[in-house]
Amino acid sequence: MSKKFFVNVLIFIAALTMVTLGFWQLSRHSDKKEINNTINDRILENPVNLADLRIDQQTESSLTNIEYRSVQATGLFKHSDSILVRNRPLNGSPGYWLLTPFDLGNGRVVIVNRGWLPIAAEDFRQTNSDQITIEGIIRKTQVASGLQREDSKEGKLASLGRVDLSRYQQQLEYEILPVFIQVINQDPPQSSNFPKMLSIPEFKEGQHLNYAVQWFIFATITIIGYPLVFFRNRRKKDKGFGQSDIPIDYL
Template sequence: MYRFLLTPRWWGINVFVLLAIPFCIFMGSWQLSRFEARVDEHRDAKAEATAGKTEAPRPLADLLPVDKATSGRQATATGHYDRQLLVPDRELDGRRGYYVLTLLRVDGGKALPVVRGWLPGAADPAEAPAPPAGEVTVTGALQASETPGDNGVSAKGGLPAGQTAAISSASLVNLVPYDVYPAWITLNKGDAGMTAVPASAPADTGLDLKAFQNLGYTGEWFVFAGFVVFMWFRLLRREVEFLKDARLGLVPDAEAAGEPDYDSASSPVR
């Protein structure tokens, strides 16, 4: 038995090791559970998106407010198209272009933003098809209001009149004189020959950078646990070698070297 393990210095080292290893294992397991949860969310979101494309459309009021469960679901609304805006710098199939966004006045005048389609190139009001006149019924995937950073949404300002950087009620309410729903619809089929805009996944779901960060942290915590064990054995070996050298007279006196004075009772048992 190594009697020096009972000295105060080694008591401190041993207690630290006994606490550090379970803590590292716990933190690594917790980070792994977070990664697994995000994988499950990604799988559920894909299943819900598939189901949302095939299920019967539901009235807009039945799906509000938009959350992870209702985002991407098929919604329908009836009203009259009003003001039209362009959303520049939107990418589709690797090409840059813009959305054609038209506000649909429903429910006594409240407006629902409707993305009628996508066009390539720079945003040009002359190229954007005018919305149909009269009462229309729209059907498409329901989406939550965007915020800067979501799906590449830019926060830049200073856009020309008739354009908006984000499809957001907070932004649109400054451009139109009526209330706007905190949601929008992208039509299943592009209007007037435009390309339909596919629904995006809800925020904070799927295998994003955060998910892989959780996986990376998992590995780091388990490496820390292994490092603690490695250092403990290295210190133990160094201590044993020092004692052997001291007994053979190969090092200065222990007290002179600032090391504990190990007598025969505290030296390793042969």
């Protein structure tokens, strides 16, 4: 088989691969959009009472189905058992998240992400023991992934690398629910500016649509450009372009 045949096959495979990657990115864009719409719908729903969800009876897969659900709960903060989550910047300022156990009564306790603290407020503590009602969204526990470093499994930690409920549980003398609440409102309101409650997460489709367009452009250039170059070179060859009329013996 000629070299030209192999080149044509390679060009065809390259174009087909680019088109396939383009449709794959479109599929990812569609899937991401559907997931984001589902999450946004959960966030915008009217808050339900946390007790009605029976969190302690949920399976791992069912917890995924209620993540980001808007909930409300009434109870007491257990301030003495609060812990920080380090390396949590806000608008470019370094700081922490403040996690505090929230006693719901009847032996049930849920961890609440109360918001952001600046580095200077590392030793921030509250002693208010009044009963309050909070509103927020359900979040699942976080674990180290990839090259992330896990927290030490020994001793009592002053801070965590992420909201790892299993590690937090190790230094508490009572059971906590397998999810935490990111608080977005509380009644009565907190008496100080800190911790600063976190904004509701925004979910976007990312760059998948742009990547799809790029792959289709590359495929179009390959499909149209290669034949043009091929026939142009073929025509030049047929017309003898680039060949000298001077006999080689004369040179």
